[in-house]
Ligand SMILES: C[C@@](CO)(OP(=O)(O)O)[C@H](O)COP(=O)(O)OP(=O)(O)OC[C@H]1O[C@@H](n2ccc(N)nc2=O)[C@H](O)[C@@H]1O
């Protein structure tokens with residue numbers, strides 16, 4: 046039997062860091078949503094009790110470092126599955142971009158193997174398994190739009206934001222999430238974005254208010270380390286995006302755009318100096 050799962054990318058509409066915890070993680074408040082840029086996973090049963098990962102992307106690990114491999118191993122161990130699986134990852138989401146590509150592949154693997162092996166695991170339990178793989182994996186299991194607290198794994202579902210275009214641009218730099226969190230000083234953050242006001246903007250279905258409430262305290266770290274990310278933000282605003290923010294720990298910058306007619310100018314303008322640009326819709 047062979048099954049398919051889509052693994053969409055996420056963006057953080059707001060991201061606040063409240064404090065560092067004794068376990069080394071940071072207590073966060075984030076509002077996340079999915080965009081229509083997705084990896085595609087194909088999973089098929091193997092006779093031999095083994096996990097094999099392949100991908101057309103030459104730049105991701107295919108061994109136990111791959112988050113899809115880790116998800117398959119976790120579900121096999123926890124549910125005593127003595128079967129093997131072959132997983133092909135058709136990567137479309139840029140890697141180490143702040144778009145949760147690896148986390149979404151892990152979540153899609155959990156959902157897919159639950160179906161392939163007819164394990165009957167609830168969504169809640171899949172989220173608990175997901176949290177063992179990474180802070181963003183539970184959100185990627187459920188998808189939609191949510192307020193994420195704790196270290197990112199405590200989810201409160203929200204309605205979807207007003208539909209719009211999302212232009213994503215990833216500069217050619219590698220940002221380590223652990224490094225960015227390692228550099229942030231929660232007690233020195235000057236301006237905290239408001240989860241409450243972003244939630245109101247979404248509930249009120251106000252595109253203008255969503256754009257106004259965009260905010261990400263991790264920009265304080267990443268924009269200082271990589272001034273080109275700040276320049277990319279400024280270019281996106283100059284080309285006409287309605288609201289602009291860095292996603293997660295970066296370096297991808299996203300622009301929200303209400304009018305389709307504005308897209309060619311923004312897309313072509315950015316493509317002039319940035320190779321990885323995507324114009325997609327919110328996944329609502
Ligand atoms: C910043 C965010 C925003 O959505 O996304 P990305 O930029 O990675 O996409 C997330 O918080 C990233 O989540 P995820 O990528 O799953 O992180 P994890 O694998 O759990 O953790 C990687 C490292 O980041 C740090 N970390 C992560 C989450 C958190 N709330 N506090 C932390 O301090 C820890 O040092 C941890 O060792």
Ligand SMILES: Nc1ncnc2c1ncn2[C@@H]1O[C@H](COP(=O)(O)OP(=O)(O)O)[C@@H](O)[C@H]1O
Pocket residue numbers: 104105106110111112113134139140141142143144145146147148150151222293295
């Ligand atoms: N299936 C996967 N897809 C992408 N990256 C993966 C995967 N599995 C493991 N990784 C590793 O995880 C790291 C973070 O990748 P990714 O999840 O794309 O970034 P981010 O958390 O910034 O969105 C990369 O260094 C990559 O080598």
